[in-house]
Amino acid sequence: MMNQQKECLKTLTDDVFYALGSNSQISLGQGAITYEKSKHRIKIEVDNIINVVSLI
Template sequence: MGVKHGREYNDILQDLIQALGKIPDRYIFFEMEEEDWARLGEKDRLEVDEALAEDLFYALGSEKMISVGSGVVIHDQELHRLNILIGDDELDFVSLI
């Protein structure tokens, strides 16, 4: 189902890809090893990041918070945004409206 949103899906997806890129070990979400991630070219990494963003967008429709490597993505329904954090530090957020 995905999260409720007022912005264009593709715009949200692109912003989410950018924000997730700030989590250095995001590949762990797909149970990849660091060596496997390091061997991927830029195009392949972008494809993994796109898949991650799409998976999170839909999963956050039913889950409030999802771990991504050392980070976490939280759906804030009141502020209509996705918060990307590592520990207590907010790395970025993606507006849904």
């Protein structure tokens, strides 16, 4: 991955974490990202495909 792509991805990640700090669900493009605080995970939904990221 090129350096510019890595920097863009890092910036996007920072923005998503910042937004999830004040809203438990945000829309991003055609998908949604949900922070499930009680389960310590982030759920990413795009086109009926769900990816789960465990934070612990």
